[in-house]
Amino acid sequence: MSENPTSSQVAEVAIIGAGPSGLTAATRLTKAGLKPVVFDLNAAPGGQVYRQVESPQADLRVTGIDYRLGQRVVEAFRRARVDYRPDSRVWWVQRVDAGFELGVLHEGRSAVWRARRLILCHGAMERPFPFPGWQLPGVMTAGAAQILLKQGGLLPEDAPILVGSGPLIYLLGWQYLQAGHPPTCILDLTPRLQWRLPLRQPGKAWHARGYLFKGLKMMLALKRAGVAIERDIEALEAIGDKVLEQIRYRQRGHWKQRPASLLLSHVGVMPETHLTRSLGLTHRWHAEQQSFLPVRDDTLSADENLWVVGDGAAIGGAVNAMREGTLSALEVIASYHGLTKKERHERDGLRRERARDLCARQLLDAMFLPSLNIDAMPEETIICRCEALTRGDLDQAISDGAEGPNQLKAFTRCGMGPCQGRQCSLNATLLLSRRLAQTPDQIGQWQIRPPVQTITLGELATSSMVENRVT
Numbered sequence: 001m002s003e004n005p006t007s008s009q010v011a012e013v014a015i016i017g018a019g020p021s022g023l024t025a026a027t028r029l030t031k032a033g034l035k036p037v038v039f040d041l042n043a044a045p046g047g048q049v050y051r052q053v054e055s056p057q058a059d060l061r062v063t064g065i066d067y068r069l070g071q072r073v074v075e076a077f078r079r080a081r082v083d084y085r086p087d088s089r090v091w092w093v094q095r096v097d098a099g100f101e102l103g104v105l106h107e108g109r110s111a112v113w114r115a116r117r118l119i120l121c122h123g124a125m126e127r128p129f130p131f132p133g134w135q136l137p138g139v140m141t142a143g144a145a146q147i148l149l150k151q152g153g154l155l156p157e158d159a160p161i162l163v164g165s166g167p168l169i170y171l172l173g174w175q176y177l178q179a180g181h182p183p184t185c186i187l188d189l190t191p192r193l194q195w196r197l198p199l200r201q202p203g204k205a206w207h208a209r210g211y212l213f214k215g216l217k218m219m220l221a222l223k224r225a226g227v228a229i230e231r232d233i234e235a236l237e238a239i240g241d242k243v244l245e246q247i248r249y250r251q252r253g254h255w256k257q258r259p260a261s262l263l264l265s266h267v268g269v270m271p272e273t274h275l276t277r278s279l280g281l282t283h284r285w286h287a288e289q290q291s292f293l294p295v296r297d298d299t300l301s302a303d304e305n306l307w308v309v310g311d312g313a314a315i316g317g318a319v320n321a322m323r324e325g326t327l328s329a330l331e332v333i334a335s336y337h338g339l340t341k342k343e344r345h346e347r348d349g350l351r352r353e354r355a356r357d358l359c360a361r362q363l364l365d366a367m368f369l370p371s372l373n374i375d376a377m378p379e380e381t382i383i384c385r386c387e388a389l390t391r392g393d394l395d396q397a398i399s400d401g402a403e404g405p406n407q408l409k410a411f412t413r414c415g416m417g418p419c420q421g422r423q424c425s426l427n428a429t430l431l432l433s434r435r436l437a438q439t440p441d442q443i444g445q446w447q448i449r450p451p452v453q454t455i456t457l458g459e460l461a462t463s464s465m466v467e468n469r470v471t
């Protein structure tokens, strides 16, 4: 593809993602006279948190007043008249001598884009949370249910049960309550000791007070509305013949059972690393966030002319994502012609605010540290949903000699299905780490190859790089 560059389109700066980080990065670059191109697989700007924020149907009573901030960010982005390409899926990215090449799928056609500088603003995904029966119809993630709510105002017919740990569980419960459809109950997996951390770390709690009060307000509203909040949940099973019928859970050593038709599960979010891994960036295990994070320097750069910002780099929340987006834009501006005194002042202020906010984040990470014990999962628990591989299957392959993620993949096909390992990669690494008594960093993750997003053979055939080869 590099031999015939004529068919590729060229951008000064390419930005992948139009969530808070991508929007602020693009707006700031444009203000400085640069011409970034923003690709996003969604049809409208806003990312995960401000999904459908421009829609007249966006109801702030349901989504929360934080959406106002999202509206302002999107309005500023629209005013800046950025070259914005919605419905554009970046399915591969690679480094070339002069910068980066991207494969972008839009309306069924794939094009090659070249950019000297690249800002990855691709966001997070929910941490996969396997338990027996999580593959049954009637069980889905809280994040997916929230997408349906934000995207189409869809509410579940039956009151759901929410289970897991992390702010999103309470936020979604509260959003359903605001929409007049409260959940039946919330089963909280957060260990009791972790709830007490704000009392033990008052300094961090002060920095995190905004988040803590918001969470407390939601919990009180749910309690007042009669939503049962059950704590100290230690294990969970979804039961049903063809669809979810019952859930079983262990609370303080006792098993309980209750009928259920919709179970929404969630144990936090983690950076989506397919793009950063396919670029060959170094990743390190972050014990507090229980995930692999791309390594960045103080300027948020992960490699020459490459910045990774927002929740795709480390979970920091929407406001942090906006700061990082602007900071990355200032670094790009600096790489062209240095910064003016005013710009340096802006950068230093943002850096200070970011450092303060990251202090609050440390407390939230510790409070919602997921207690995922892969050993405690029954061996029939499915780990790789695409290939229907259980923990027992993976254990067997490890006993047969699989010494690392790539070998485990070769032995079992784990991670080779349509989700490309998004649902099993982390748990495969954690299982190997336990069994082989090595750290997640020593085990690593399997290699990522394009396509990093699904693409059909027909769409691939439209690619300009294929046309170049044929002619």
Ligand SMILES: Cc1cc2nc3c(=O)[nH]c(=O)nc-3n(C[C@H](O)[C@H](O)[C@H](O)COP(=O)(O)OP(=O)(O)OC[C@H]3O[C@@H](n4cnc5c(N)ncnc54)[C@H](O)[C@@H]3O)c2cc1C
Pocket (backbone or CB within 6 Å): 016, 017, 018, 019, 020, 021, 022, 039, 040, 041, 042, 046, 047, 048, 049, 050, 088, 089, 090, 091, 121, 122, 123, 124, 125, 126, 143, 144, 146, 168, 171, 269, 309, 310, 311, 312, 316, 317, 318, 319, 321, 453
């Ligand atoms: C399911 C889910 C729900 C969440 N809900 C909330 C919430 O309600 N409130 C809250 O405060 N926080 C929420 N978060 C956390 C929230 O996502 C972040 O704090 C914030 O949105 C991070 O902003 P960002 O710019 O880093 O990424 P995002 O907002 O996630 O934006 C990333 C964008 O990149 C696009 N993208 C990713 N990969 C590609 C690709 N290959 N090609 C093209 N485009 C791509 C995505 O479509 C997305 O629009 C949620 C996270 C998840 C995973």
